Amino acid sequence: MxxxxxxxxxxxxxxxxxxxxxxxxxxEYCPQCNSPFFIKSNKDANCNKCNKSFIASKSKKxxxxxxxxxxxxxxxxxxxxxxxxxxxxxxxxxxxxxxxxxxxxxxxxxxxxxxxxxxxxxxxxxxxxxxxMYLPPHQECKEKHIYAGELEPPCVSNGQHYIRHYCKYYKNHLCDYGLQAHFIKDDYRGIEKDTNRVIKIYRHLESKETITFKNDQADNKQQISLYRLQQLGVVKEYSKHYSKGFSGWYEVDYNADWSIKEIANKLK
Incomplete structure (x- = not known):
């Protein structure tokens, strides 16, 4: 900006x-060379600059x-x-x-x-x-994978490529399509966890509790759950308010008169 x-x-x-x-x-910084450019994978990390591996929790902060x-x-x-x-x-x-x-x-x-x-x-x-600023997928990747109907590009479907954020076509960077595929895989951990988060938010609304968040990560998860409930008609509208820094709360217009029949129609 x-x-x-x-x-x-x-x-x-x-x-x-x-x-x-x-x-x-x-x-966070690599403990070997102080570079901020490293990739985390579970408990391990690999620095893109010095190519050294280290325990992710040992990074400098x-x-x-x-x-x-x-x-x-x-x-x-x-x-x-x-x-x-x-x-x-x-x-x-x-x-x-x-x-x-x-x-x-x-x-x-x-x-x-x-x-x-x-x-x-x-x-x-x-x-x-x-x-x-937009970087499209490599032409060869589009022809071999995306146009072929594959759900994930090789930078995500290949385990080692996914961990290292590696594209076999661009070599040194990912396109925006690949980055979005990474974000989706990183954020979406399966239908069971997604459903449990939605149910948790619903119970807060049913109990007339204020939905609060302390940071961006918590906020993103709650906002997705509210969006799911809005799509089902359980929530009419919602807006976000900040109190200090990245913490705040949601003002939610909860539809207490929702019905199973209405939700079923939304899902068709």
Whole structure:
């Protein structure tokens, strides 16, 4: 997200006075070379820079990250620097009206999410720009796998490729199609767990309890469950409110008059 109309060419290099980072998960680093570029797989990790393997729990972690997040958020809100590299969680419930550019480096989770995230630009009604950077699948991958009807590209279906985020066509990186396939496999752990989460949220609603979240990870799981219930007609609408940092609660319009017949019709 960028607030200034343009940056001089000489400033198009990393500069912590004009570019800062905002992410809910604190950075971790390889204990061998201090690189942040490593891949976790269960309890193990492999560094993309030095190619060393190590126990994932032994990675170096950034100290006082929550405090730095708060300072970064306040500084950006007060126009103390012009460019923020952020995860999608930034901006929800934060009314910063003079954002001139929003550039997505990867696909949003849905069209609805993209519409919401892009809508953070130009809230002051002044001309603003939104761009999406997209890397399509390799032509050979499309012809051999995607057009052939395979549910997962080889960077996901192949166990070793999946662990190392490896594409046998692009070699050094994944396309956006492959990244989305990874996110889906990482986030969706099966119908049983998904159903149990939905039932848990439903019981909170039935008991008239407030649904709260402490971080982005918990929020994403709860939002998916609310969306499932909305699709079934059990929830009419819901909105998210932030209290501090990445914690907050949901305001939910619960349909107490739902029926099995209505749900059955929704599932047809």
């Amino acid at each position: 960028v607030t200034s109309p343009a940056l001089p060419a000489k400033q198009l290099i990393p500069n912590t006075t004009i570019v800062k980072v905002h992410a809910s998960t604190r950075p 950034h100290s006082n990250w929550n405090r730095q997040l708060q300072q970064t958020q306040e500084a950006f809100q007060n126009n103390q620097f012009p460019l923020l590299i952020a995860t999608k969680g930034y901006g929800m419930g934060i009314d910063k009206r003079n954002i001139r550019f929003i550039i997505h480096h990867a696909l949003a989770s849905s069209l609805e999410a993209y519409y919401q995230e892009a809508g953070r630009a130009g809230r002051d009604s002044k001309h603003s720009h939104v761009a999406l």
